[in-house]
Amino acid sequence: MNTIKSITLYHLMINDVKKIGIKFAPDNLIQGLVKGLPDPKWSEQHQMAYIPNTKEHLELLLDTFRGVVWINFNRFYPNKPVNSHNENVDVAWFRKRKLPPGYRACPEEYLLKLELKRYSNSTVRIYVSFFEMFINYYKEKELYAIDESDIRAFLQEKIHNNVSNSYLNQAINAIKFYYEVVLGMPNRFYAIERPRKEFKLPTVISKDEVLAMIASANNLKHRCIIQLLYSAGLRRSELINLKLTDVDSKRMLIRVEGSKGNKDRYTLLSNTALADLRAYYREWKPRMYLFEGRKAGKYSANSVLQLVKDAAIKAGVKQTVSPHVLRHSFATHLLESGVDLRQIQVLLGHGSSKTTEIYTHVATNTFKNIINPLD
Incomplete structure (x- = not known):
C-alpha cells in the first residue's frame, strides 16, 4: 500500500528571525528536495527542517514540491473567516485610558486587527486585558524575541495562583492572536500545551423555582426578561439584542440574529410570555430594542444579571x-418532557450535538427507569 508523501509548513522564529518550518516523515525523496532549497537547516527544538522566510524562498519551495508531494498549508495560512454580523467594536475606552507610568500598552496593530475581524466588544476587552498582562510580565523583552519557554513560564505563574482552565485558555488565545493573526504567523506557538478540558455539569433549577422567580420580579419588565431567558433559552447577549421585529407572534417564534458564532436561528415564543410582553409594550413603549435602558439604548447586560439574581434570592x-x-434549565426541562435532543440543539443554536448532550447528564428522566441496586 502506497502512503501519500506530504510536508507540513510552519512559521518558526529562530534566533529572532522568521523561518519557514518544513515537517515531514522520514523519506529519502523529501530529504533530497529539502537539501536543494536555499540554506536549509534542522531545528532540534522543533524537530523539523527550516529555511529563511522570504517570498522568494516560499515560491521556490512551492515550485520544488508542487506535483511531487502533498503540501499541507493548514498551519501556515490563516483560514478563519472574518466575523460579519457582530456589533460595532467600540475601542474608544482603550485610547482614552490613563495608564500608570511604565505600563506597556497593547500595540495599536493588535487593536486594529481585532476591529478588522469584528470581534465582539467583550472579546476585545478580554484579549487586550490578557495580552497586556502578558507583555507587562516581560516588560523589558522585545515582543518578537518571546518564545514558547517564556509563555510557559508566564502560564506556570498563573497556575501557581490557582486560576481556572478557562482563564489559562483565554490567556493563550490572547497571546496567540498577536503572533498568529496580527503578525501573520499561524500556529507560531503550536507547541504550547492547553490545559485539559474540564467537564462540569450545568446548574439547573426546577420549573417551580423558575415560576417563583417570575412571580418575584420587581416589575413587568423584569418579569418579561426572566420569562424570555427561560422560555426561549436565550443567552444574555441575545436577549439584550432582541428588536421588536424579532418577536413573531403569528408563528409563535423569536428570531435570534447574529448569536454566538454569527449564526441566526429561531426559538420558541411562549403564549404566557407573549401575553405579558403585550402588556409590557403598552406600558413601557420600547422604540427599537425589545428591552431598552435609558435614552432608548440597549438594556445593559449587568442589569439583566442583577435582576435575575435578585429574583432568585426573593x-x-x-x-x-x-x-x-435559566437557559440550562430550559434545555433540561425540554429533554425531560421528551423533546428530541436534535430539536433542542436547534433551539439553543449549538453547532455540535455534543454540546447539547451535556443535558442528558442532568435530566432526571435519564435515571427514572434505572432500579437502584439497594432497592
Missing part, C-alpha cells in the same frame, strides 16, 4: 442563578 432559590442557568 424566590428562595438556594443555587446562585444567572441568565445562563
Whole structure:
C-alpha cells in the first residue's frame, strides 16, 4: 500500500528571525528536495527542517514540491473567516485610558486587527486585558524575541495562583492572536500545551423555582426578561439584542440574529410570555430594542444579571442563578418532557450535538427507569 508523501509548513522564529518550518516523515525523496532549497537547516527544538522566510524562498519551495508531494498549508495560512454580523467594536475606552507610568500598552496593530475581524466588544476587552498582562510580565523583552519557554513560564505563574482552565485558555488565545493573526504567523506557538478540558455539569433549577422567580420580579419588565431567558433559552447577549421585529407572534417564534458564532436561528415564543410582553409594550413603549435602558439604548447586560439574581434570592432559590442557568434549565426541562435532543440543539443554536448532550447528564428522566441496586 502506497502512503501519500506530504510536508507540513510552519512559521518558526529562530534566533529572532522568521523561518519557514518544513515537517515531514522520514523519506529519502523529501530529504533530497529539502537539501536543494536555499540554506536549509534542522531545528532540534522543533524537530523539523527550516529555511529563511522570504517570498522568494516560499515560491521556490512551492515550485520544488508542487506535483511531487502533498503540501499541507493548514498551519501556515490563516483560514478563519472574518466575523460579519457582530456589533460595532467600540475601542474608544482603550485610547482614552490613563495608564500608570511604565505600563506597556497593547500595540495599536493588535487593536486594529481585532476591529478588522469584528470581534465582539467583550472579546476585545478580554484579549487586550490578557495580552497586556502578558507583555507587562516581560516588560523589558522585545515582543518578537518571546518564545514558547517564556509563555510557559508566564502560564506556570498563573497556575501557581490557582486560576481556572478557562482563564489559562483565554490567556493563550490572547497571546496567540498577536503572533498568529496580527503578525501573520499561524500556529507560531503550536507547541504550547492547553490545559485539559474540564467537564462540569450545568446548574439547573426546577420549573417551580423558575415560576417563583417570575412571580418575584420587581416589575413587568423584569418579569418579561426572566420569562424570555427561560422560555426561549436565550443567552444574555441575545436577549439584550432582541428588536421588536424579532418577536413573531403569528408563528409563535423569536428570531435570534447574529448569536454566538454569527449564526441566526429561531426559538420558541411562549403564549404566557407573549401575553405579558403585550402588556409590557403598552406600558413601557420600547422604540427599537425589545428591552431598552435609558435614552432608548440597549438594556445593559449587568442589569439583566442583577435582576435575575435578585429574583432568585426573593424566590428562595438556594443555587446562585444567572441568565445562563435559566437557559440550562430550559434545555433540561425540554429533554425531560421528551423533546428530541436534535430539536433542542436547534433551539439553543449549538453547532455540535455534543454540546447539547451535556443535558442528558442532568435530566432526571435519564435515571427514572434505572432500579437502584439497594432497592
